[in-house]
Amino acid sequence: MADHSDPSAKFELLQSDDFAQYLLRAPREIAFVLRQLAAHRCMITAYIDDSPRFMMSSVLSVSEDDHQLVLDVSRDETLNASVAVARQLLCVTQLEKVKIQFSISQFHFDRSGKHPALIAQAPQTLLRLQRREYYRLTAPVSHSLICRIQAPEDKQMIDARVVDISGGGVAVLVPPKGLDFSADKQYRNCRLDLPEFGPVTATLRVRNIFRITNPNGTEALRAGCQFEELPTAMANAIQRYILRVERDRKARDMG
Structure with missing residues (x-):
């Protein structure tokens, strides 16, 4: 039972x-x-x-x-x-x-x-x-990965915490205010600062939005976003970042 x-x-x-x-x-x-x-x-x-x-x-x-x-x-x-x-x-x-x-x-x-x-x-x-088309990585807890998104109305840059990243896109926690996330909405000039690899600037298009309710009752909105118009050099930087973090994680797991 x-x-x-x-x-x-x-x-x-x-x-x-x-x-x-x-x-x-x-x-x-x-x-x-x-x-x-x-x-x-x-x-x-x-x-x-x-x-x-x-x-x-x-x-x-x-x-x-x-x-x-x-x-x-x-x-x-x-x-x-x-x-x-x-x-x-x-x-x-x-x-x-x-x-x-x-x-x-x-x-x-x-x-x-x-x-x-x-x-x-x-x-x-x-x-x-379903499994994602790209290799996915849950953002490491050792440091907070932030995506800076430009609000279309007032051009203000708003920080959104990254909870998932791949060569194809990112998933972020929707900020409580300042950004109106909806499916298919596009945000230009978004910036990711990858530790040891520097900044990545890209266009994000929102693909889906989920409400997550944790067992303790707290709720969060999670937006899955796809990279668009991502230069090859920046795509390579993201892949190198993912591989390094995964390598560090395996090393910690092995003691």
Whole structure:
């Protein structure tokens, strides 16, 4: 049976230039992903309604007609009682470093077998953050990487913290004020100061915006941006920076 563990962050796709890239709607495609979760025994954080309470679970099986799935339940009967009267479970997991999230709203407990289980109708949509086209790197915690973005209205430079960088673009935390981020919006003359490699100036185009809700309840907006018109020399500097940081990280991991 599933037991308590560290919860996963919830995420919500607010805007995207291509929703089809992230959202699966075909029942057969959704069922395929659910079966993959079952085959890999992926742990799922199942949030109860809109609360921070959660149950750790996993997909046990999917019906042959793709309409139903069976989930593991908690060892905590008090938690199971909360799930039994819930309107919705928001399920968050990861499969081979691909983030997956789906909601179920029609479910019931089945205690007829040797082990209790949760029987649910398959979700109508499934959100999947696929592997990126480019090699990605989570920004190192040893130093804060900042992207300076020029506000179109008053030309003021506003700092946005970089949370992800690759040769193709960056993901930044949307500043609380000063910039109106929206899908397909373009920002010119953005500046990244790469430690030991100097400044990189490029045009950024917003591709998607996600709301991230951390397990402690704090929220942040994350904007995925693509580099445009990036000179070869600057693209090479970014790749060298990524390789150096990854090399340093592996050296620390090896002690």
